[in-house]
Amino acid sequence: MLERMNSLAPLLAPNSVALIGASDDPQRIGGRPLRYLREAGFAGTVFPVNPRRDTVQGLRSYASVADLPETPDVAILAVPAAGTLDAVRACAARKVKAAIVFSAGFAEADDAGRALQEEMTGIARESGMRLLGPNCLGVFSPATGWYGTFSAMLDGTLMQPGPVGIVSQSGAYGSHIAHLARQRGMGIGKFITTGNECDIDVAEALRWTVEQPDINVVMAYAEGIRNRDVFLDALHVAQKREKAIVFMKVGRSEVGAHAVSSHTAALAGSDAVFDAVFRQYGVWRARTTAEQLDVAQACARGVYPKSNRIGIFTLSGGFGIQMADDAEAAGLDVAPMPEDAQRKLKAMLPYASPRNPVDATAQALTDLPLMTSYVAAMLEKGGYDFFTGIFGSGPASPTFAHRLREMLETASRSSASTIMSLTMSAPPEIVRSYEAHGFIVNEDGTALMTALGALVHFRESFDRARQKESDAPLPAPATLGAGPLGEHQAKTILSAAGIRFPAEALAGPGDDVGAVAVSIGFPCVIKIASPDIAHKTEIGGVAIGVADEAEARAKGAAILARAAEHRPDAQIDGLLVSPMISGGVEVIAGVSIDPSFGPVVMFGLGGIFVEVLKDVTFRAAPFDVSEAHRMIREIRGYPVLEGARGAPPADIDALADMLSALSRFAAANERCLDSVDLNPVRVFEAGKGVVALDALIVTRSSTP
Amino acid sequence: MLERMNSLAPLLAPNSVALIGASDDPQRIGGRPLRYLREAGFAGTVFPVNPRRDTVQGLRSYASVADLPETPDVAILAVPAAGTLDAVRACAARKVKAAIVFSAGFAEADDAGRALQEEMTGIARESGMRLLGPNCLGVFSPATGWYGTFSAMLDGTLMQPGPVGIVSQSGAYGSHIAHLARQRGMGIGKFITTGNECDIDVAEALRWTVEQPDINVVMAYAEGIRNRDVFLDALHVAQKREKAIVFMKVGRSEVGAHAVSSHTAALAGSDAVFDAVFRQYGVWRARTTAEQLDVAQACARGVYPKSNRIGIFTLSGGFGIQMADDAEAAGLDVAPMPEDAQRKLKAMLPYASPRNPVDATAQALTDLPLMTSYVAAMLEKGGYDFFTGIFGSGPASPTFAHRLREMLETASRSSASTIMSLTMSAPPEIVRSYEAHGFIVNEDGTALMTALGALVHFRESFDRARQKESDAPLPAPATLGAGPLGEHQAKTILSAAGIRFPAEALAGPGDDVGAVAVSIGFPCVIKIASPDIAHKTEIGGVAIGVADEAEARAKGAAILARAAEHRPDAQIDGLLVSPMISGGVEVIAGVSIDPSFGPVVMFGLGGIFVEVLKDVTFRAAPFDVSEAHRMIREIRGYPVLEGARGAPPADIDALADMLSALSRFAAANERCLDSVDLNPVRVFEAGKGVVALDALIVTRSSTP
Incomplete structure (x- = not known):
C-alpha cells in the first residue's frame, strides 16, 4: 500500500505535464488547464498535445504522446469519452505515471460507458499508471502553480x-x-x-x-x-x-x-x-x-486549545446571553471569572457585569485605554483557553474597526496561548485584517461557537489517538462451520470470545429434563435446542419460571411436542435448561455486516428504547474498551444505566468489556459472519457483571 | 389597548422631531441622528435643542423644548442619564407624544438608576407621553427618511x-x-x-x-x-x-x-x-x-406555497443528493416526477436522471436551449410548488451567470406560481441580479432548504389561524376555596371541568370502608383522604389490588393508623375507595404558572419518558382540541400512543379533549391556581376514553 501512496505524488506535484486535447481557446475544457498553468506561473514543463495545430496558446504543440521529447509525469486527458481509450493506451505505452480523465460518459452514464471505463482501468493498471476520474474536475496545488483542472471557478481569480x-x-x-x-x-x-x-x-x-x-x-x-x-x-x-x-x-x-x-x-x-x-x-x-x-x-x-473554557466579552448584555447559549450548546464551558478577578474588574468598570459573559456595556467604548486594561485583566485572570468578543456591527466603520483591533491586540499580548475570536459584521476587507492578526471571525455567533467547539472536539480526538494503546492482536477465527448454529453452539463459541452467559445444560433427546433442571436449580428456563429454529418463542419453544422437577418434565415434553408439530423437519438437539435470571438493566447488542464498513457492533437499551425511540448506536469492529465506553454514553437512554429512578448504577465497565470483546470476535470472523444477536443482555449493578441470556449467530450462506 | 397601539404611530412616522442634546459633531450620539435625518432627506421638521449653540449642523438650534415654535411629535433624548429627567419633564410639559431615550445608566445599572427610571416613567405616564428606552438605539423607517437612532451601523450607508x-x-x-x-x-x-x-x-x-x-x-x-x-x-x-x-x-x-x-x-x-x-x-x-x-x-x-412538494434540478449528482437530504430534513417532499414526465425528460436528455433530484449532468451546459426546454418540461409536468436549482460556483463567471438566469426565466415562464430558488456561490452583484428577478438565493444548500421549509411552516400556521373556530368562552372560575384541597375535592372540581375520573366513594371517619368497597367492586384501591397529605404513598397511605371486604377493612385501618402516626396534625376526611384500573398507556398532564406566560399545560408519557428522557411538551392555556392534537404529536414517545409493539392505537381524541379541557380550566382559574397534577392518566384504546387516576390541585397561598 505504501507504494501506491507515494504514487499520488506525481499527480499533485508533477515536474512535467502533457495536455492531451489541448485547445487554443482558453475557455474550452482543453484550453482552461493551459491558461491556468500559465497564469499561475507553473514551473514545470507543459506539453500541449493536439495533432491539428503547431502551437496551442503560444506553446509548441505535439501530434501525439509518442512524439513528446520526454515522458511527462502526468497526462491531462481533455478528450471526449470516445477518444479516451486511445489516449490512455498512448500514455500507458509511454510510461506516464498518472493520468487525469475529465470526460463524463463512463460508468455513471450507462452499461457501454461502464465497459469503456473498465477497459480503460485495465490498461492503466497493467502499466502501473494511476488514473484520476473519469468524470472528475482534476486537481490543483496553488503553491507550485499546478492546475490540472478545468474548473470554471478559477476564471478570473486563481x-x-x-x-x-x-x-x-x-x-x-x-x-x-x-x-x-x-x-x-x-x-x-x-x-x-x-x-x-x-x-x-x-x-x-x-x-x-x-x-x-x-x-x-x-x-x-x-x-x-x-x-x-x-x-x-x-x-x-x-x-x-x-x-x-x-x-x-x-x-x-x-x-x-x-x-x-x-x-x-x-x-x-x-x-x-x-x-x-x-x-x-x-x-x-x-x-x-x-x-x-x-x-x-x-x-x-493547526492550533488547538488545552480545555473548553471560554471567556465571553460583550458590549451588549443580550448578545452575550445568546453567545453563552451557543457556547454551551457547542460543548464549551462558560466558566465564571474567579471571584477576586470579578472584584478587580468591578473596580475598574462599576457598571459592568464581570461574571462571564463579561459585559462591559457600550459605555466602555468611550474609554478605549480603560477597556484595553479591562480586557487584559479578564484574559490574565480568567484562565480561559478561548476568548470571544462580541462586536456586532461596530467594526463596520473602518476607523473604529482599526482601533478596536489594536485594543484587543494590546490586551491579549500577555495571553499568547488564548485562542482569540470575534463575532462581528463588517465589510470583507475589515474582516480579513482581523484574520491576518490571528482572530477567528464569524458574523454568526452560533457558527463561531460551533467552530470553537470543533477545536475542542479535535483536541480530544487527537489526545485519544495519542493515549490509545496499540491494538491487541485479534483472536483466532472461531470454527463456525457451514450450517446454521443452535443457541447452545452460539453461546459456546461466544463464551470462548469472552461473552458471559448463564450456566446452562443441554438435556439431549434421551435425557431426563427434570434431572437436568434439578442440577441447574429452580426457577429455571427451558428452551428447545435446534440449529434450525432461530425464533423459538414463535413455536412455543420456551418455558420460563419453571418451578420444580415435575413442571420441568411436563413443560419439556410440551415444548418437544410443539416443535415436532410446527417444525417436523428441524434437527432437534434436545432441551436447553438455564437458571431464570431477572433484575438489572436490559440491553441488546449485535453485529451486522455493513456494506461499506464490514462488521459493525450495534448497542442499545431494550424495550421501548430500541423499538419506539430507535435509540441505538454503532461502531466499526474492532474497538477497545475505552471506545466501548464512549459508545455506551452516546445513547439517549444512558441515564438508565447510570441509575435512574432510584436504581443503583449498572456495571458499565463490564458492559464495555463485553462490547469490545464482541467487536473483536466480529472482526476476527467477519468473513464467515452474517450477524450476531445478544438479546436480551442483563447489566447488573456495578461490580456484578453482565450476562447475555440469548445468543444467535447467523453465518454467511457461502462460508469460504 | 387600541389607543395605546395607535400611539406608536407618532414614534415611527413623526411629522416633526426635537433632538435634545443635539451636537454639531456628526460622529457623536447627539450628532448622528441629525446627520442621518439630513442624509436621508427626512421630510418632517427637525428642531435641534442645545442651549449652548445658535446652530447645530447648519440648522437653527433652540435653547429648550419650551422655546420650540411648535410641539414636536417625537423628542429624541441624546443626553446623559443625569439630564434625562429634566428633559422628560420639559417634553411632558410641552405635550410631546413620544420620546426616545438613548442613555444607559438606568435600571440595568444599579438601584439609583432603577429609581431614576421609575421616576421618569411616572412623569411620562402622567402626561400620556410614550417612552422608548432608556438604554436603546431608537427607531428608523427608511421609506420616510426617519432615523431616530444613533446606530453607528448607518455610518456611510443608510x-x-x-x-x-x-x-x-x-x-x-x-x-x-x-x-x-x-x-x-x-x-x-x-x-x-x-x-x-x-x-x-x-x-x-x-x-x-x-x-x-x-x-x-x-x-x-x-x-x-x-x-x-x-x-x-x-x-x-x-x-x-x-x-x-x-x-x-x-x-x-x-x-x-x-x-x-x-x-x-x-x-x-x-x-x-x-x-x-x-x-x-x-x-x-x-x-x-x-x-x-x-x-x-x-x-x-409574502408569497407562500400551496404544498411542500419540491423539484430539485442539479448538474451534479452528489450535490443533488445533499440537497435531497436537506430538503427532507426541512420537511419538504422530494416527490418523484410522474412516470410519463420522466419518460419525456429521458427522451430529451438520455444521460440525465429524471426522477427527482433531476440530474441533467454538467453535459447539459453545452446546450442551453435544450436545457431550457428540459427545465420547462420539469416545471410543467412535475407539479412542484418549489423549484430549486443547484448551480454551485457556475454563476461565479458573470457571462455564464447571465445566460443561466435567462435560461431559468424562460423555462419558468409558464409556471408562475412556483417558488424559484437557487444554491450558488457568486459575487454579491450577481446574486442580487438573480434576487431582483425573483429567485431566493443562498450559497448554503442546507440554509436554503431550511428557509423553504419555513415557508411551508408559515403557510400551515396561517391556514390554521384561518380555519380556527372562534374561541369558546372560558368556563366560570371554580370555587377553589382558601385552604389546601384533598384528592376527592380536586377530582370533583376537575370533573366539573370535563376531566374524567374513575367512579369513587369516600368512606368518612365513621363509615365502614368494607361496605363502601363492596359498592365499588373488587379489586379496588384505597387511599387516605386528606387535604393536608399531598404525597400519599410516602406515608403508606395507599393500598392497591384490595381483593375483598375483609382486606378492605384491614388495609383501611392500617392506612388510617399510619396517617395518624406520620401526620398527627392532618385533617383526615376518611378513605377514598376506587376501582383498580389497569391497562392503556400511562401519561401525565399538569398545569403550572409560568412567570412569563401564566398558566401552561404540560403533557408527557409516564415512566422513563418523563423521568429519563424529559420527553414533555407545553402549551399556553387555553387552547382548543386541534392544538391539543398537535401538542400530543410533538413528544418523542408519540409512537407509543399510536400503538407500538403490537398494542392497539390509544384514544388520542379523548386525550386531546382532556388536555384542552384542562387548559380551559387553567385559564379560567389562573389567579387562584399554583399547579394541577393529573398523574397517572390512563389512555385506553381508541374509542374507550381517558381516565385520570389521581389529581392534585395546589392553590395559591394568597388567594384573592
Missing part, C-alpha cells in the same frame, strides 16, 4: 495557497467549497476531485493529503466509500498526525440514498454507521456546507 | 426600505441583523429597539409592526417578555394577517439564563414554554442569526 486541503468525490461540490473558501480569504493547499473513482478514490486521496506537511485540515466530500481499509487508515493517520478532517457525507435521507444509488457506483453504507465511524475516529461531520467552512477555517492554523 | 421589520430588545443585536440584512440586499421597513422597556416593550412594538401594511415579515429579538396578553395578541394578529415572525429568543442555557437575570429586569420564563408558545402561534424560532436572516429573506415577498 487560488491562494494555504493549509486547507479539499478532497471531493464531486467536482461541482469541490469547486463550490473552494470558491467559498476563497471568498473567506482561506488558502487551499491541495484540491483533488475523484469523480467516478475508477482507480484513485476519496479514501486514497484523503490518506495521501493528511500526510502532507503543508496541510492542517481537509474538507472532504463523499457519497460513499469503496475501500474501508484505506479509508479507516486515512482517518487513523489524520487523528495521529493531528490533521483535522471535516467531512460532508451525503445520502442521509431516503430520497438522498436513492439518488446515491442512481448516481454513482459507490456503495452507500448505512448512514448511521458512517456517523458512528466519524465519531470513532474524531472526524467532524459537517451538517451544512457553511459549517464545513466555519470549522475548517478555525482549524486552518 | 438603509433601503423594504418589507422586513426589526423589533429588538437589544440595540446591538438589532443593528447587527440590520447590517447583515443590508449586506444581503434586504430592505428594512421598520426598526424598533426597546432597551430597558420602561414603557414600550417588544410585545407592543411587535403588535404594532405586524399591523403595518408595508411589512411582510418581522425579525424579533428578546430575552423575555413583560406583557403576556399583548405578546400573545401580537402573535395571534400576525398569524391571522399572514405576517411571518422570525424570533431570536435568547437565554436557553443555564449560563445564558443567569446572564439574563443579571442583565435586564425582564422575567425570563422557562425557555421550553417560549418554545411551545412559538409552536402554538406559528412563530419561527431561529436557532442562529444566519437562519433568522435566511428565513426572513425567503418570507420577505
